[in-house]
Amino acid sequence: MSEKKAHQEITAKLRAECKRLLETGTVHTVIGFAPGSMPGRTVPVFITNPQEVAQLTWNPFCAANLSKYLLDHHQPGGKAAIVVKGCDSRGIVRLLQDNQVLRDEVHILGIPCRGQYDHRKIPGGLEVEETEPLEQGTADVAHPELHLEKCAYCENPTPVIYDLLLDDAVAPSTDSKGRFTEITDLEAKTAQEKSTYWDDHFSRCLRCYACRNACPACTCRECVFDQFDPDWVSKRNNLTENTAFHLIRAFHVAGRCVDCGECDRVCPVQIPLRLLNRKIIKDLDELFEAPTPGTDLNVKPALGDFTPQDPDEFH
Amino acid sequence: MPAILKKDNLQQLLASLSQAYKLVLPVRENGMTFFRPYQTGLTIDPDYINTATSPKEFLFPQTEKMLSFKYRESADISITNEEPHAEKLAVFGARSCDLAGIAALDPVFGGRFPDPQYSTRRDNVLLVGLGCRRASASCFCQAFNIDPLACAGADIAMIELEDCFAIEARTARGHAQLANFSQLLEEDHSGGVKTSLSSAREALNRSFGSLPDPAGVKDFLDRQFELPYWEQIASRCLGCGICTYICPTCHCFDIFDVTRGKPDGNRYRCWDSCMFADFTGMAGGHNPRPTQKERVRNRFMHKLKYHLDRYEIGGCVGCGRCVEKCPVNLDIRQIINDINKLQGVEVNGQ
Ligand code: SF4
Ligand code: SF4
Ligand code: SF4
Ligand code: SF4
Numbered sequence: 001m002s003e004k005k006a007h008q009e010i011t012a013k014l015r016a017e018c019k020r021l022l023e024t025g026t027v028h029t030v031i032g033f034a035p036g037s038m039p040g041r042t043v044p045v046f047i048t049n050p051q052e053v054a055q056l057t058w059n060p061f062c063a064a065n066l067s068k069y070l071l072d073h074h075q076p077g078g079k080a081a082i083v084v085k086g087c088d089s090r091g092i093v094r095l096l097q098d099n100q101v102l103r104d105e106v107h108i109l110g111i112p113c114r115g116q117y118d119h120r121k122i123p124g125g126l127e128v129e130e131t132e133p134l135e136q137g138t139a140d141v142a143h144p145e146l147h148l149e150k151c152a153y154c155e156n157p158t159p160v161i162y163d164l165l166l167d168d169a170v171a172p173s174t175d176s177k178g179r180f181t182e183i184t185d186l187e188a189k190t191a192q193e194k195s196t197y198w199d200d201h202f203s204r205c206l207r208c209y210a211c212r213n214a215c216p217a218c219t220c221r222e223c224v225f226d227q228f229d230p231d232w233v234s235k236r237n238n239l240t241e242n243t244a245f246h247l248i249r250a251f252h253v254a255g256r257c258v259d260c261g262e263c264d265r266v267c268p269v270q271i272p273l274r275l276l277n278r279k280i281i282k283d284l285d286e287l288f289e290a291p292t293p294g295t296d297l298n299v300k301p302a303l304g305d306f307t308p309q310d311p312d313e314f315h
Numbered sequence: 316m317p318a319i320l321k322k323d324n325l326q327q328l329l330a331s332l333s334q335a336y337k338l339v340l341p342v343r344e345n346g347m348t349f350f351r352p353y354q355t356g357l358t359i360d361p362d363y364i365n366t367a368t369s370p371k372e373f374l375f376p377q378t379e380k381m382l383s384f385k386y387r388e389s390a391d392i393s394i395t396n397e398e399p400h401a402e403k404l405a406v407f408g409a410r411s412c413d414l415a416g417i418a419a420l421d422p423v424f425g426g427r428f429p430d431p432q433y434s435t436r437r438d439n440v441l442l443v444g445l446g447c448r449r450a451s452a453s454c455f456c457q458a459f460n461i462d463p464l465a466c467a468g469a470d471i472a473m474i475e476l477e478d479c480f481a482i483e484a485r486t487a488r489g490h491a492q493l494a495n496f497s498q499l500l501e502e503d504h505s506g507g508v509k510t511s512l513s514s515a516r517e518a519l520n521r522s523f524g525s526l527p528d529p530a531g532v533k534d535f536l537d538r539q540f541e542l543p544y545w546e547q548i549a550s551r552c553l554g555c556g557i558c559t560y561i562c563p564t565c566h567c568f569d570i571f572d573v574t575r576g577k578p579d580g581n582r583y584r585c586w587d588s589c590m591f592a593d594f595t596g597m598a599g600g601h602n603p604r605p606t607q608k609e610r611v612r613n614r615f616m617h618k619l620k621y622h623l624d625r626y627e628i629g630g631c632v633g634c635g636r637c638v639e640k641c642p643v644n645l646d647i648r649q650i651i652n653d654i655n656k657l658q659g660v661e662v663n664g665q
Binding site: 213 | 649
């Protein structure tokens with residue numbers, strides 16, 4: 001099926017289904033995407049009125065992972081419906097495993113994803129003429145060169161957990177080697193080169209905490225970075241504090257990061273945060289044969305589980 | 316009457332500027348443009364529309380040491396104030412919106428009780444404005460009557476034309492500096508600059524998208540504080556610091572002491588953001604802005620009302636940075652449009 005037809009059909013199905021869900025009282029809210037204020041953007045919407053489902057849209061600029069909004073929109077005894085791509089659905093598993101949200105509080109509308117465009121890659125910036133066909137699906141061919149980096153070797157284009165799938169499943173990338181290419185490239189650098197690489201990025205960090213706030217693995221109500229006494233990491237923006245921030249956050253989400261790429265997407269100064277977190281995913285894969293966290297609701301996070309049969313001492 | 320600087324002479328001008336000043340200029344880095352210190356051979360990003368972060372950091376740095384203190388049991392606490400930073404700095408290539416941003420910061424830090432750090436930096440800065448060639452999809456300075464070619468507030472104003480720059484000193488400091496470059500400049504004998512300027516302006520105007528109309532917004536907000544609308548937009552806000560940290564006019568800070576297990580330490584002031592949950596947190600745990608609704612409302616009220624109330628200067632200069640970078644597309648232009656709609660409902664509803 002062409003891109004165009006797929007997007008139009010999915011949008012139509014999505015609206016009809018959400019209308020039904022709201023009308024029958026199956027859900028109290030639908031969390032989904034609506035067209036944004038500029039070409040190449042979409043905006044998260046929260047719909048409670050069945051008459052307003054026409055706002056909902058599906059196009060290849062639905063890059064945001066909406067799963068974290070469940071923290072504010074789940075209610076005991078009711079259900080929120082949420083639109084998820086494959087990678088986002090791992091975020092839902094994260095929230096369920098962490099008991100942040102209960103399975104019966106959420107109705108998952110899964111959309112098998114053919115890749116999301118990175119609006120920053122649109123040639124010539126955000127000219128309407130260029131994004132419109134992509135957005136409205138009138139461009140008949142997909143443009144993989146405009147996809148977000150993470151889409152190139154997506155493990156789960158089809159959501160891993162859902163109540164309804166809105167399209168035929170999409171097969172995952174078969175390029176299992178390519179999956180960690182960027183990480184092996186980084187690993188091949190000398191210690192000095194690695195240090196220069198990350199110093200360069202971390203020194204640019206604004207400490208806006210958008211990466212943390214968007215992350216479905218960062219659910220602490222009071223975050224260590226907001227504490228003043230003791231001030232584990234101070235508000236001062238310098239390479240030392242910034243590095244401390246990034247390394248602490250990487251370890252706090254180690255084994256729990258679902259590789260949704262939100263941190264990377266939201267960063268206003270384009271710090272390649274996914275590389276940091278993927279390095280840990282790769283290590284977990286090699287050390288414990290742990291799948292990417294969030295892939296399977298029944299597989300506990302590698303660093304959040306233990307067995308008395310473990311041959312190693314518990315340190 | 317502006318003089319002409321041949322494009323080939325730009326490098327020479329930057330080199331000479333860097334003799335008299337510490338020079339920062341818009342440089343391409345990791346696919347974005349930032350103001351970075353000049354080094355021999357470094358030149359401006361030829362394609363930048365505006366920098367990813369605003370030049371406010373040069374007058375109001377994100378991290379600033381204010382004083383250090385020492386405590387000895389045998390003596391009183393001794394306090395050493397940090398000397399204001401008096402380095403001569405030239406910011407090359409500031410856009411008109413960002414110059415307007417500095418004009419919006421001036422009364423905050425330079426009012427009845429001038430802030431020594433800001434004022435000293437301000438007294439020592441040379442602002443070289445560079446008129447825009449085109450607007451990005453998020454630019455909307457014109458909505459606030461800021462002329463992107465005018466470089467109002469610059470010491471030296473420049474406009475890039477096809478084959479040269481038009482250049483003009485605006486202040487005594489600018490004149491003094493430009494006099495040093497006279498051998499690099501030419502007079503516009505043929506009057507060609509004037510013609511190129513008007514076609515540059517036409518091309519620039521064409522590149523702007525539709526502009527929001529903020530005219531009635533303050534008036535409406537003067538009357539309306541409790542709007543369910545704020546809750547609607549707050550529900551999607553992540554409460555991050557992007558919009559406020561990259562904004563050329565946001566100026567909130569936090570003051571705290573850093574001691575490392577000793578009774579000696581330093582006092583710093585660092586940027587803070589009204590979008591952070593703990594921003595107005597009080598000792599004892601009370602927070603007068605308990606939810607993101609109050610925080611989001613504060614940000615837009617500050618931009619569109621409070622700054623005007625206090626200083627009769629707008630709190631938003633339409634640089635579009637927050638529009639471009641907000642991860643959830645909270646677009647202040649859209650908010651202005653929505654407020655205009657709410658106002659229509661208010662008027663017609665009565
Ligand atoms: S989003 Fe980017 S700039 Fe903001 S704190 Fe995270 S890494 Fe730093
Ligand atoms: S660390 Fe980044 S990639 Fe991992 S779950 Fe959080 S936002 Fe997603
Ligand atoms: S950048 Fe957007 S999400 Fe972040 S605080 Fe500002 S409005 Fe909210
Ligand atoms: S509010 Fe946004 S558009 Fe206005 S000056 Fe600040 S960053 Fe620029």
